[in-house]
Amino acid sequence: MLKRPFLLFALLCAIAQSPVSAEIAPEDIDKLTSASNESGLAYDIVKSLTVEVGPRIAGSKGDKLAVAWAETKLQSLGFDKVYKQPVRVRNWSRGLAQATVISPYEQKMVITALGGSIATPPEGYTEEVIMFDSLESLQEATREQVEGKIVFINKKMQRHKAGKGYGPVVIGRSRGAIEASKLGALAVIIRSVGTANSRFAHTGAMRYSPTVEKIPAGALSNADADTLESIFAAGKPVTMQVNMQAKEHGWQTSYNVIGEITGTKYPEQVVLIAAHLDSWDEGTGALDDGAGVGIVTAAAKLIKDTLGASERTIRVVLYANEEFGLIGARQYVKENADDLKNIIVAAESDFGAGAIYRLDTRFDEKALPFVDKLIDVLAPLGIEKGNNNATGGPDISMMPALGVPVVSLRQDGTHYFDYHHTPDDTLDKIDPEALKQNQTAYALFTYMMANGAVDPRPAPKQVK
């Protein structure tokens, strides 16, 4: 358990002791920008990860390879300190996933299991399907309507630059099995939570409730969901055969892999930049989150090589097992509870490789003038000033409530959900120029926070 009042007290003491005095020299900004413009390092890193390791679902062989890869990579790049933090993770595997509409028209469908789903019986289920347009409609249904059937939740995600279409639809992925099972369904399948009209099905974590019987859960590709919707339009009973053979393989040890460039003047003060090392199993995890791994690792390395170590420590954290519930991130704040007060700011890159267009912060009021300095430096990259209500990326989302300031360097996610969590999340989806813009932005931001006369602690409470 985190002792929050104590933590905040410790944090306030730390703040009192740490006026960072350095001013940022414009020529250093120019040097760092030029060095980044000439460097394909972020791309090289994500290429290395996707080609040499590939898929790396938590606890798998690929995940273990990724941990070894990350340790070696950070060492070979010359980070001052490279270490691992063990994290216990469940290891789930997808296995076979098949679905066929049997009547009124026979059609093979592309389906994938949702992450964490149990299996169907070995012979699958062959049953009538009942379609709902949303989780809410399912919740309003009666047991009589649903019992013994396969539930199909047919809600379509809308495209949005900031990914705002995700939240309203992903609830069906995470809670669909619980709500369908409450009404006696055999299984639940959802329309893929993704914006591509492709035949790739979109996976992602789903949940069970300890008080509700577990049922298998899968997702149809958007194109197949269209077909199924059209089949329903014929007005006849729809029967489907679904067979999914996901398995749990027990608990394994994975690791948060951490690399530091030790601060020259305030080594105990930390600018934390993060990404997650794990990925889903179907793609090679290029956008989610190889890109982030490349961006934050390259940013730190570029600072060191171009301008030398900064006054504060730069800590690159590559989190374990983001996909199955931020497990590495939760472990991090638990194990480093006493050290959180020393984190000046945290940022995570975990939204693909689209260009950054906005900086949101979560800074104490006294540090807000520094946001303008950041924007002065970031504006040439097309980055505008946002709000002071940032939540940070997923793996640092628990930090602001613990007093740690965060920023969100918000990326253009217009096409992120075309590939995210599908077999199509591969290196070719990364635009090297947009990735480089991210690399430069992270390098400049990190450098300024690690050297600038700013202390944004403690993070203010979020404004709802």
Add this chain to the structure above:
Amino acid sequence: MLKRPFLLFALLCAIAQSPVSAEIAPEDIDKLTSASNESGLAYDIVKSLTVEVGPRIAGSKGDKLAVAWAETKLQSLGFDKVYKQPVRVRNWSRGLAQATVISPYEQKMVITALGGSIATPPEGYTEEVIMFDSLESLQEATREQVEGKIVFINKKMQRHKAGKGYGPVVIGRSRGAIEASKLGALAVIIRSVGTANSRFAHTGAMRYSPTVEKIPAGALSNADADTLESIFAAGKPVTMQVNMQAKEHGWQTSYNVIGEITGTKYPEQVVLIAAHLDSWDEGTGALDDGAGVGIVTAAAKLIKDTLGASERTIRVVLYANEEFGLIGARQYVKENADDLKNIIVAAESDFGAGAIYRLDTRFDEKALPFVDKLIDVLAPLGIEKGNNNATGGPDISMMPALGVPVVSLRQDGTHYFDYHHTPDDTLDKIDPEALKQNQTAYALFTYMMANGAVDPRPAPKQVK
């Protein structure tokens, strides 16, 4: 065998007897255009085919369903005559297809069998891979380099409006197995002949030679070919496991399905508009060639409903088994050898659903002035005049050499090869507005040829 000199003589006699006298009334053009603009018939037809039938590889259960569907559809639309022409087709099934790079980095690849490929042994092959940048490079290799290995032909297709990138690359698909086997390869895999950077692998027919040992042939998705190329760049020997279990199921009977609207004045004279009914097995054959089926069927129906039957007969031919070598088309010209002289013109829609931008013809010189009349009517749809060197679509490609005039209503194929021959060839890839433009263009063209005072026979020889 077709007796060509006799055929040409008969054709010339027929021409002498058939001065079509009608002039095209501008108000009829307007009526037909308006009716098409208000009709979603082509879309409804392709939707019906893809939803109610879906994949329909020659000789399969889906193919038989498609034949029954087509017969019923043409009858229910009120064609005057609906009949079938039996065609013997081989029935091949894809089966399991798996590929995994074993070393230096383990990576699962997305692979599909090329159409007609034999299977690997049940346990697959696990062997070293040798990469070539083209079929030509493979042809220059030595037996010592290739023997006992898996050949990978890594040539990338270029995007082009008229699909001109296809030909130079597809030769590796059709002849790869022959050339690789000549040098003792165990199997051949090619980079997908497609323009999408996706993880869908592109299938399509491949050939064997009676004098060269058959070896299995498959295609990797472009994204996986990228990964494999990057793995080769590490400079270490690459080993891959490939397992493909395609099967031949012997010969089956399929059918060309034909619907006619009988001409009022010259019923023996035929305007033939065509598409093919079969598709590959992985997608639902929406672009290839459900779109064509919808376009030509709707065009004929719209003419009849709006303006009544035309002077000449309109014949809609939905060919069997285009994909495995134009088998239905060859059967058609063989069985209808005596009737070919009566075909005023033939056109096939088989290039997806992109808007038509150009009309190419293959008309006798005396009929060339009529091309300008056609263009007057088609120009408002954005269609310009092309050359008089048209080859027609695949299923009518043998007709001009037999004296039958053809046209090519050329479609924008910029994105056709993003989906073509992959699981991603589904209804959602069709833009209903572009499909409607095709429907209107085919209706206007067909109406003018079936009523206009034109006789473009015989087709001139092609200018090389």
